[in-house]
Amino acid sequence: MTRRRRGSLAALAVALVATAPAVAVREAQSVLSIRSSAFRGGGPIPVLFTCDGANVSPRLTWSAPPKGTRSFALLVDDPDAPRGTFTHWVAWGISPNVRGLGQGKAPSGEGLNDAGRVGYLGPCPPSGDGPHRYRFRLHALDTVLKLPRGAPKQAFKAALRGHVLAAAQLVGTYER
Numbered sequence: 001m002t003r004r005r006r007g008s009l010a011a012l013a014v015a016l017v018a019t020a021p022a023v024a025v026r027e028a029q030s031v032l033s034i035r036s037s038a039f040r041g042g043g044p045i046p047v048l049f050t051c052d053g054a055n056v057s058p059r060l061t062w063s064a065p066p067k068g069t070r071s072f073a074l075l076v077d078d079p080d081a082p083r084g085t086f087t088h089w090v091a092w093g094i095s096p097n098v099r100g101l102g103q104g105k106a107p108s109g110e111g112l113n114d115a116g117r118v119g120y121l122g123p124c125p126p127s128g129d130g131p132h133r134y135r136f137r138l139h140a141l142d143t144v145l146k147l148p149r150g151a152p153k154q155a156f157k158a159a160l161r162g163h164v165l166a167a168a169q170l171v172g173t174y175e176r
Contacts, residue, residue, distance in 0.1 A: 032166040034062040034138045038103070045134060045172040051124035052176065054104075057089065061100035065140035066165045069096040073139045073160060074107070075153075078123065080132040087114045088121045088134065090156045092145040111151040118150045123174035131175040140166040 038058035039045050047053040065072070072094035078086045090111030094101070101107065106119060113121045125132040141163045147155060 032063055032065060032138065032140055032168040034060060034136060034168040034170045036060050036136070036170060036172070039172045041170050041172070043172060044131075045123055045174045050122040050174055053122070055120070055122045056104035057101065057106070057120040057122075059100065059103040060136060060138075060170070062138055062168060064099070065096055068142050069140040069165055071096060071141050071144045072098070073141055073145060073156070074101075075137045075139070075156070076120070076134060077137075078125065078132050078134055080125070080129075082126060082129070087153045088123070089113055089119070090151070090153050091120075092147060092156065092159075096140070109145065109147060109151075110149060111147065111153060111156050114153075123172075125174060125176055127176045129175070131173040134172050134174060136170040136172070138168045138170075139164045 035041065036058045038049060045058070049056060049058045060074075062072075071092065073092040074089065074094065075087070075091075076089035078088060090113065091107045091109060092111075093109030094107045110118050110120075112118060115121050123132065123134050139160060141160070142165050143163045145156075145159045147159055
């Protein structure tokens, strides 16, 4: 390696180290958490919130969002579904001043789940397929999504692109 090239690499390393604290501060400001009083993270989701029960959404609560949050959006899916990830709930239009959704409560904006219906569809894995994981993913956004009720998840995901300030995930399991 030439002396000139080593000098360039050293200068690049110094520049990267000098910017590291700014990145760490930005990440520290973007901490967001989500939880449920209905189940613990990694634990089983009670039957009440599944297709075998009342099929209502569990109560969810979350921490204060990062500065600049204009709304929240929620995506619930099952990455263990036999035909690939199955979407159970697409929701948006949640005020940044709200710190949760009550049991069975829906926000103003909801899209199509993979069953072709608007709203929450509880866990409903095939019998004997073992436990499935259900991811409740909350996104703090720097915008308010302008989607029509019943929008497909592809439109929802496209609308999120470039607007997520922070995200949090709660995972529960269910098996039949």
